[in-house]
Amino acid sequence: MTDFFGPGKLTKLTRFMEQTSLSKLAKALFKNTNNPKLAWHLFKRILLSSPTSSSFHHTLPLIPVIARILIHAQMHGEIESLPELLFASQPIETSHPCLVSLVQVLAKSGLVDEAVSQFKSLRTRFPEKLSSVFLYNLLLESSLRGDRVDFVTWLYRDMIVAGISPETYTFNLLIRALCDSGRLEEAREVFDRMSDKGCPPNEFSVGILVRGYCRAGLATQGLELLNEIRGGCNVLPNRVVYNTLISSFCREGRTDEAERLVEKMREDGLFPDVVTFNSRISALCKVGKILEASRIFRDMQIDEELGLPRPNIITYNLMLEGFCKQGMLEEAKTLFESMQKVGDFVSLESYNIWLLGLARTGKLLDARLVLKEMVDKGIEPNIYSYNIVMDGLCKNGMHSDARMVMGLMISSGITLDTVTYSTLLHGYCSKGKTSEANNILHEMISRGCFPNTYTCNILLHSLWKEGRTSEAEELLKKMNERRYGLDTVTCNIVIDGLCNTGKLDKAIEIVNGMWTHGSAALGNLGNSFIGLVDDSNKWKRCIPDLVTYSTIIGELCKAGRLDEAKKKFTEMVRKNLVPDSVIYDTFIYTFCKQGKLSSAFRVLKDMEIKGCNKTLQTYNSLILGFGSKNQIFEIYGLMDEMRERGVPPNVFTYNNIISCLCEGGKVKDATSLLDEMLQKGISPNISSFRILIKAFCKVCDFAVAKEIFEIALTIFGHKEALYSLMFNELLAGGEVSEAKDLFQAALDRTFDVGNFGYKDLVDRLCKDEKLNDASGILHKMIDIGYGFDPALFMPVIDGLGKRGNKHEADELAERMMEMASEVRVENKVFQNQKEIIRGKPNKYKRIDWQTVLHRDDGSRIVLKALKRVQRGLDQGTISSLQPHKNEALDYWDGGGEFH
Numbered sequence: 001m002t003d004f005f006g007p008g009k010l011t012k013l014t015r016f017m018e019q020t021s022l023s024k025l026a027k028a029l030f031k032n033t034n035n036p037k038l039a040w041h042l043f044k045r046i047l048l049s050s051p052t053s054s055s056f057h058h059t060l061p062l063i064p065v066i067a068r069i070l071i072h073a074q075m076h077g078e079i080e081s082l083p084e085l086l087f088a089s090q091p092i093e094t095s096h097p098c099l100v101s102l103v104q105v106l107a108k109s110g111l112v113d114e115a116v117s118q119f120k121s122l123r124t125r126f127p128e129k130l131s132s133v134f135l136y137n138l139l140l141e142s143s144l145r146g147d148r149v150d151f152v153t154w155l156y157r158d159m160i161v162a163g164i165s166p167e168t169y170t171f172n173l174l175i176r177a178l179c180d181s182g183r184l185e186e187a188r189e190v191f192d193r194m195s196d197k198g199c200p201p202n203e204f205s206v207g208i209l210v211r212g213y214c215r216a217g218l219a220t221q222g223l224e225l226l227n228e229i230r231g232g233c234n235v236l237p238n239r240v241v242y243n244t245l246i247s248s249f250c251r252e253g254r255t256d257e258a259e260r261l262v263e264k265m266r267e268d269g270l271f272p273d274v275v276t277f278n279s280r281i282s283a284l285c286k287v288g289k290i291l292e293a294s295r296i297f298r299d300m301q302i303d304e305e306l307g308l309p310r311p312n313i314i315t316y317n318l319m320l321e322g323f324c325k326q327g328m329l330e331e332a333k334t335l336f337e338s339m340q341k342v343g344d345f346v347s348l349e350s351y352n353i354w355l356l357g358l359a360r361t362g363k364l365l366d367a368r369l370v371l372k373e374m375v376d377k378g379i380e381p382n383i384y385s386y387n388i389v390m391d392g393l394c395k396n397g398m399h400s401d402a403r404m405v406m407g408l409m410i411s412s413g414i415t416l417d418t419v420t421y422s423t424l425l426h427g428y429c430s431k432g433k434t435s436e437a438n439n440i441l442h443e444m445i446s447r448g449c450f451p452n453t454y455t456c457n458i459l460l461h462s463l464w465k466e467g468r469t470s471e472a473e474e475l476l477k478k479m480n481e482r483r484y485g486l487d488t489v490t491c492n493i494v495i496d497g498l499c500n501t502g503k504l505d506k507a508i509e510i511v512n513g514m515w516t517h518g519s520a521a522l523g524n525l526g527n528s529f530i531g532l533v534d535d536s537n538k539w540k541r542c543i544p545d546l547v548t549y550s551t552i553i554g555e556l557c558k559a560g561r562l563d564e565a566k567k568k569f570t571e572m573v574r575k576n577l578v579p580d581s582v583i584y585d586t587f588i589y590t591f592c593k594q595g596k597l598s599s600a601f602r603v604l605k606d607m608e609i610k611g612c613n614k615t616l617q618t619y620n621s622l623i624l625g626f627g628s629k630n631q632i633f634e635i636y637g638l639m640d641e642m643r644e645r646g647v648p649p650n651v652f653t654y655n656n657i658i659s660c661l662c663e664g665g666k667v668k669d670a671t672s673l674l675d676e677m678l679q680k681g682i683s684p685n686i687s688s689f690r691i692l693i694k695a696f697c698k699v700c701d702f703a704v705a706k707e708i709f710e711i712a713l714t715i716f717g718h719k720e721a722l723y724s725l726m727f728n729e730l731l732a733g734g735e736v737s738e739a740k741d742l743f744q745a746a747l748d749r750t751f752d753v754g755n756f757g758y759k760d761l762v763d764r765l766c767k768d769e770k771l772n773d774a775s776g777i778l779h780k781m782i783d784i785g786y787g788f789d790p791a792l793f794m795p796v797i798d799g800l801g802k803r804g805n806k807h808e809a810d811e812l813a814e815r816m817m818e819m820a821s822e823v824r825v826e827n828k829v830f831q832n833q834k835e836i837i838r839g840k841p842n843k844y845k846r847i848d849w850q851t852v853l854h855r856d857d858g859s860r861i862v863l864k865a866l867k868r869v870q871r872g873l874d875q876g877t878i879s880s881l882q883p884h885k886n887e888a889l890d891y892w893d894g895g896g897e898f899h
Helices: 007-031 036-049 053-059 062-072 076-089 092-108 112-125 133-145 149-161 168-180 184-193 203-215 219-232 239-251 255-267 274-286 290-302 313-325 329-342 348-360 364-376 383-395 399-411 418-430 434-446 453-465 469-481 488-500 504-525 546-558 562-574 581-593 597-609 616-628 632-645 651-663 667-680 686-698 702-716 720-732 736-748 758-767 771-784 790-802 806-821 849-853 861-874
Strands: none
Touching: 036 062, 062 076, 062 092, 076 092, 076 112, 092 112, 092 133, 112 133, 112 149, 133 149, 133 168, 149 168, 168 184, 168 203, 184 203, 203 219, 203 239, 219 239, 219 255, 239 255, 239 274, 255 274, 274 290, 274 313, 290 313, 313 329, 313 348, 329 348, 348 364, 348 383, 364 383, 383 399, 383 418, 399 418, 418 434, 418 453, 434 453, 453 469, 453 488, 469 488, 488 504, 488 546, 504 546, 546 562, 546 581, 562 581, 581 597, 581 616, 597 616, 616 632, 616 651, 632 651, 651 667, 651 686, 667 686, 686 702, 686 720, 702 720, 720 736, 720 758, 736 758, 736 771, 758 771, 758 790, 771 790, 771 806, 790 806
């Protein structure tokens, strides 16, 4: 028995029992991977039970297991304590491989900070032990994935210090890190030194550096590298390198360079693949060369024998998107139907592209049918599909239909997202329905879909625009309280709102504060806001941008505070904000409006030196300036320049020229311009006709003025602005009878008559002893329900009294006293003490004047009437106008003041 239990055998038995126990514990650990706390407890038992180096082979395999368990359970404290636990329980010679294993798991799990931290600790504790190049490469990869380029450079230096020889793969990782951090010159230096280090660059080295150049917008330098390699390097570029360069040139619109590269590919024995062709097609579609893209696509379909790759689903989708963006719906429809026939080439993405094309062009019924078709064919529409249709409906004011789509989404089990609600909210706001938009916001929150800054900014802008300042400020307060993150757009909305409500100085104060306090500067809105706006995210501090300064400078110019506007311009340049055409145009317009053409041209010179091209706004401002000085020749020179530069005129361009011609007595030319507008498809506005009507009435040619008036009614319908204009011009020209008839027609349409000089009409009728006509107008206004100044009765009562019509005069006097006791708003229609507005135009309905112009009702009556007016001018029926003092015309049709 003593021999059996000798010292040697007893040790073996003890060791066997320990190993058996460790094996059981290890198995228990594997079985409890879903119970991290128990697994951690078992692992600690294993470590404490295996303090000898002989049990190392049991411990080492458990390190990655417990590490992954702790990482998955986010038990960061336990992970940090793991190295110390290993040092405390394991012999020094077994701790090193265990820690290496831990570093590897951390790196592979994406915990790059923890991995590098543990690696540094490992290097400190075991300076004499060399880590493998594999471990360094693994840490370099992890650092790149974690966007920690600083770790990459440290690891590379440590590798060199440790005497570890890098591999080509190591250099490739280093080059990639330098490229990703924008240090392209250093990346090129590393690339050039690789051969000297015994690691010649391979095709991946070339690809990484070329991609770095292309991502930085330096495709030309990438091409230079390619040419160097082709000229004398042992490595040949592969298809990926070529495709990277071709794609980059295509994105930059440099299609000629891209095509030359395709030829170089073929010279190097590399046939362009479908990726190459997709890059070319994508680039051509983006720059509008859809026919050329279509030719390449067709060649891919039919010329396979020439070695061209067959188009894939990406190719089809690129062409489909290209057709849709160009509005070529028939071509897009044909292509989509051919994709459906093939079967494999119609995906959810294809349907979404087609939906977007239909929605953009207003084919909303077709879009809804496509949604139904998707469901029928088993291609379930996603949130993006529905949001596309929602956006199209909202942009066309079809909010109830958009609501129905939302209901369909909910019934289909799709959770409405921020984009869905923001789309509907924006739709309501764009139509001035702020209350409905506010309800959407509340509904959104109640459904657990929380708005973002963009959503709130939409509503905030709408509230400021409608002058609902207190509600806007309350919304701003809630945005801040709920930490939605006020951005520069938020600040710009508030600044614009303050400017529009006459609080320009307060807006300037906020702009000044933004440079120091960011969005916290909005705390200066008023006492109720002090301290409520937080700007804790210093790295995202809101600072003024071009929009901010454009708003402030525009309002200062509008207010005549030009010197302050110039100071703001200087300030923005000093703050490294580069002025754009919008800001330059603001100054040019202001100077031209004031007749200071020399100052305007000085601004224009600076604008062109800074690389800003003349815009349509620039030309319109200059034409306005020349027009104020009757410099017709210079105006026509500008029109010629616009044609040469491909800048098409708009209605405001023509209105300014028409006004200038009328001022200079060239009415025939002015009328011809209106004809030119119609022929070119440029929609005239009411101001276009206002200028001509006033010009003809000025020389008492009321017959032609009435012709122009009739043309305007044909295009715009019966608008109060047209009636009041014609009435006032007739009355001022002494055409009292015609003015009376027109006013009565306006009363029949229940127009707001505030802009009609009907009091003067009554006075003129009384002076001309046409008391019956004057009395008739008053009775008609009373019968319809208009409110007006009771004093209007006085000239009629006095006239009737002088004629001896005492009874009728007394009746009118009694009616005057009754009206004086009533509460009525002047110039509007009242019934049953309630204001009613009839015949008012829908302010959102845009006149489709082209339809009116070319409708089939006897033959293009507008052009026909205009030709009749021109014939009258040719026959000398219209007198020549003499230049007269400039009048304050609405050149910009209510929106022409520079914004």
